[in-house]
Amino acid sequence: MKHTIVLAASLLCTSFAQAAEPVKIGITTILSGPMADRGQQEQYGAQLALDRINQAGGVLGRPVEAFYADNACKPDVGVPATKRLLDEVHVPVIIGALCTPVTHAIMPVMQQAKVPLVIATSAGQDFVDASGPGGNDFAFKTIPSEVDIMRGLVRWLKSKDIKSIGVVADDGEFQHANAIAVVKAAKDAGINVTADETIPKDTKEFAAIFDKLKGGSPAELVAILGPSTAGFFKAYETSSWKVPVTGRFDLAGALAAVSQTFRDAGGMSELTGVAVFTTASDKPEVQDFVTSYKARYGIVPTQRSFFVFEATYLVVDAIKRAGSDQPAAIEQALKTTTMPSRLGGSYAPDDHNHAQTPLQILGLRDGKPAVIAIE
Template identity: 35%
Template sequence: MSTRHRRRVACGTLALLAGLATAGCGPDPNAEQSAEQVPDNAILIGLSTPLSGSLAGVGEHNRWGAELAVEEINAAGGINGRPLGLVAEDNACNPAEGANVATRFADNPDVVGILGAFCSSVTLATMPVVLDAEVPLVIGVSSTPDITEQSGTGGNDWAFRITPSDTDMAIGLAKYLSDNEDVDRISYVAEDSDYGRGGAQALIDELEKDGVEVASTDYFAQGTTDFSTILAKVRGERPDMLAIFAVGADDVNFAKQFLSTGMAADISLTGRPALDLYEREGLLGSGDLDSANGVMQYSAGVDTPENKEFVAAFTEKFDQEPVVQSFHGYLQAKVLADAIERAGSADRAAVREALETTDLPSPLGGRITFDEHNQAYDHAVVRGVKDGEEVVLDVITTSPGN
């Protein structure tokens, strides 16, 4: 690594963590240590995720998943004789703050790689930082196709995504809807972000090939509390289905208001509804959403031995089942740790090279390998509701040509 990328760490950065503290410096209020104190000789990895705002709940799940992976790795002896240490920082799903978090990680030579950055817009803002600093970034949760286009041969060979993109998932959901639903017109409601706009447009593009019309399209700001105007518009359009693309508290809030209108009797939800969160919030018990379906990158209900083992371990540790973001935190950490171990060192360039040859089984039944755009094609899950409970309707292959 060149000297311009081996900048010394100042007070207020990650060197202030337990075991790395320097005299005269106080702890960074944005940095959060993992469940246990980081040992002095730990190999550090950073996690950039939203731990405040409307996404704090699922951001915490993201951190929990990574913590579980680190705990398992250390229980098995660590990496090349050294423990793994996780440091999580709050990016607030804000691109500017995400770039700041990535810079703080990059400025600490003890941080070997970064997991993040959850929100697609934040990941896109993080990618130039890791490219300039030459630090590996393993991406989960973020699904905009722009990440694929810009990674690997797209220009950024330090960014690797383990999860399918909006386009990959839209292809699978469109096929499922065409095969299983009688649908002619769909309304789209999405958060005004790279994730929301990208997800909605990807599904629109795929369904238009099957002749499904767009009844209406509305975008809302993250943190919106009142969806009455949008819902009134949708009611007036009388679509067959309503596709929602939102995350965390916004998604749950929208679902509550959608249910309160009574429209669920005539309009089914699809897109990317967080059915696992709906179930946890008690929104499925009435049966009003039994016709809902959607595609996600994960479900705790996937019936593989590896996923059952993960769900059991996560539930035992955190007293609740994992959600999409928990799974990504877990798998991101496993993928980065595997690369560090195969690299045989904590050198960032060596770890990046090892990531290129990753070949790991996924708990979903697929494998994590990267193409020329550093994009992996794990399975995705079509989820639905039956008798008031979330169920797995289909597990789909997202590889190109399938």
């Protein structure tokens, strides 16, 4: 398969002089293979931002253009694709790479080239730990990590005076990382962890897992689920266990898994969860993004769409404040940014070049997911 760099066609303001050299932004994401829809979500978010930026006059009196490199979620594809953005297109900054192994693989490439990398959707705490002074000074992470997320969830549980939790997670890298993070955050906060269970892949019967979880009598159950969401909540209904459930999973999927009778009886009334982004947010700035995205593309945006949308604004803001589209100037401007997020808070980086955006605690209102708290 041939992987090429694709120039995104933007709607450029007619006020731009035809001779104006565009400001270039590189974006590497997944544009082929079974996860290409995820990369498309990022592309859509970036393009929505670029269209708005260019309609408002661009930056430095020039239009802004994005150059996309398909990494196919494969390091052996992603590294050469990134080098083409650097060596052939000469982009002064790159947003990427969505796929965790590719992000890891391109970080040293970016560091050697001394070109900033904005990690907008690879969530791992290891990216935070490896970035900033003393590490990779050219890596900037904008999406919360699993450590950020689980600390936020535990703060909220602590505010409810929850003294014990049981933890259960699917057998996957993402779920394992979150389970480790919530167990540590809970212990650090003085919350007793009564169980830490893993759901084996392709589990069909959950009775034994529920028996183990029940044994510790936790005040709240923290579930970190992916493929087993439907099966888990069907088993939750049949278990007759009344413990409240929170964590990281698809709330709508959990609701759909149980019977209407169970929902009507209040069986899911205390269901909650934590999210880095949700279309259920009532913030006007978020709803403006959601409405514009749906009108433009006919689909609902994801957190990937949102964080790349904001990362595009962050990069352009850095170029504007630097008064330059040179990599060194952009790097320094990213280090001093205080650009606000539509979620609240700002993208001001910490000592590891990592921003802290607010987390949304979701609950149910009128039977639908809604933001009930911000952490």
